[in-house]
Amino acid sequence: MFEPRKTRQVLVGRPPGPSVPVGGDAPMPVQSMTTTKTADVEGTLAQIYGLAAAGCDIVRCTCNEEAAAEGLAQIVPRSPVPIIADIHFQYRLALAAMEAGVQALRLNPGNIRKAEHIKQVAREAKDRGLPIRIGVNAGSLDPDIAAQYGGATPEALVASAERELAYFREVDFEDVKISVKASNVATMIDAYRLLADTVDHPLHLGVTEAGPPPAGLVKSPAGIATLLAEGIGDTIRYSLTADPVEEARSGRSLLESLGLRERKGLDLIACPSCGRAEVDVIKVANDAQAALGDRQIPLQVAVMGCVVNGPGEAREADLGIAAGRGRGHLFVKGQVVRVVPEGEMVEALVAEAERIMEEGIDAVLASADAGAEAAAAADRAELLAEQGSDVNHAGTKIDRIRGIATPETH
Numbered sequence: 310m311f312e313p314r315k316t317r318q319v320l321v322g323r324p325p326g327p328s329v330p331v332g333g334d335a336p337m338p339v340q341s342m343t344t345t346k347t348a349d350v351e352g353t354l355a356q357i358y359g360l361a362a363a364g365c366d367i368v369r370c371t372c373n374e375e376a377a378a379e380g381l382a383q384i385v386p387r388s389p390v391p392i393i394a395d396i397h398f399q400y401r402l403a404l405a406a407m408e409a410g411v412q413a414l415r416l417n418p419g420n421i422r423k424a425e426h427i428k429q430v431a432r433e434a435k436d437r438g439l440p441i442r443i444g445v446n447a448g449s450l451d452p453d454i455a456a457q458y459g460g461a462t463p464e465a466l467v468a469s470a471e472r473e474l475a476y477f478r479e480v481d482f483e484d485v486k487i488s489v490k491a492s493n494v495a496t497m498i499d500a501y502r503l504l505a506d507t508v509d510h511p512l513h514l515g516v517t518e519a520g521p522p523p524a525g526l527v528k529s530p531a532g533i534a535t536l537l538a539e540g541i542g543d544t545i546r547y548s549l550t551a552d553p554v555e556e557a558r559s560g561r562s563l564l565e566s567l568g569l570r571e572r573k574g575l576d577l578i579a580c581p582s583c584g585r586a587e588v589d590v591i592k593v594a595n596d597a598q599a600a601l602g603d604r605q606i607p608l609q610v611a612v613m614g615c616v617v618n619g620p621g622e623a624r625e626a627d628l629g630i631a632a633g634r635g636r637g638h639l640f641v642k643g644q645v646v647r648v649v650p651e652g653e654m655v656e657a658l659v660a661e662a663e664r665i666m667e668e669g670i671d672a673v674l675a676s677a678d679a680g681a682e683a684a685a686a687a688d689r690a691e692l693l694a695e696q697g698s699d700v701n702h703a704g705t706k707i708d709r710i711r712g713i714a715t716p717e718t719h
């Protein structure tokens with residue numbers, strides 16, 4: 310393997326929220342994209358949690374309409390990983406997504422072409438401290454550039470990225486990652502090599518429209534691994550026309566096989582702890598990590614701040630604990646199997662993990678406490694009645710989004 314190319318670092322998300330550095334000497338993050346409608350808040354969050362449990366570090370959601378931006382205002386405070394809004398055509402939706410609280414944007418320079426609009430988005434991102442990915446795509450290259458270069462050649466893809474970067478520099482904005490994706494693997498490899506010689510920004514690697522397995526399974530590693538072996542690349546998306554969880558697993562496994570990420574035993578995920586949290590999630594997550602970390606338990610374990618949404622959001626995890634009303638709800642694959650006093654949550658989590666390792670998930674589900682689900686439902690209903698449905702004040706953001714995201718024709 311070649312030495313990794315030296316790049317500047319950008320930070321996607323700010324502590325204490327979910328935060329992932331990209332570039333520099335940071336571990337290489339895996340990215341993926343939801344396939345749900347972003348306006349479907351619960352469905353999108355369930356997919357985000359599934360992706361996080363599969364080893365995905367950053368998730369992108371489309372922001373293609375005002376309802377999607379409004380959905381993001383509700384999704385972001387409850388997501389365990391930073392959210393990037395994917396923007397095509399309407400710069401106003403980029404402004405709306407930032408208002409919704411996303412941790413970064415992806416702009417397609419082939420689809421938003423007015424310099425003034427691009428600069429307005431960059432200015433706003435700079436004021437808010439958010440990075441932007443310039444996401445050039447061979448399939449939607451600016452027609453001017455395609456004509457100048459005789460098609461979507463590697464040089465044309467890089468020229469598109471450079472033009473966008475020049476607009477950003479005019480407003481003194483350089484907090485940027487770049488991708489130059491193509492479905493043709495040879496074009497993609499040459500474009501990234503050229504880009505790596507031209508800029509020191511972190512590069513997001515991907516082969517676009519890779520298609521379903523088996524060809525899709527081969528194209529991404531052919532392109533991504535070739536570049537990684539040359540030291541090029543700071544984050545990856547392993548595109549597959551399949552369940553995005555498969556993408557995340559494949560991406561993670563590719564990085565592990567190249568020695569760029571550590572193999573995981575215990576996979577502990579925790580919610581970011583929004584306005585609904587009934588417990589100090591960071592402390593419980595740290596206690597759970599300390600109690601389970603050395604036990605070589607290859608389970609996905611979720612620590613969730615509330616019983617209202619916790620078991621549902623983390624239903625892809627093998628095991629989890631959600632806090633509420635002085636009690637902990639222990640759940641297995643989203644089903645509440647036991648309700649325990651708050652002070653015993655971590656102990657109960659360890660005991661249940663050991664039972665799963667000895668007896669298997671089905672046996673643990675079959676011996677769930679009678680009445681655990683009913684007790685959980687009662688706690689959930691009481692908390693909802695007390696807290697109301699808008700604990701994260703998404704309604705205020707949504708009102709502002711409605712003022713920003715007036716639909717435009719393009």
Ligand code: SF4
Binds near residue numbers: 387388586614616618
């Ligand atoms: Fe989700 Fe509840 Fe955690 Fe908020 S406190 S992020 S709603 S699990």
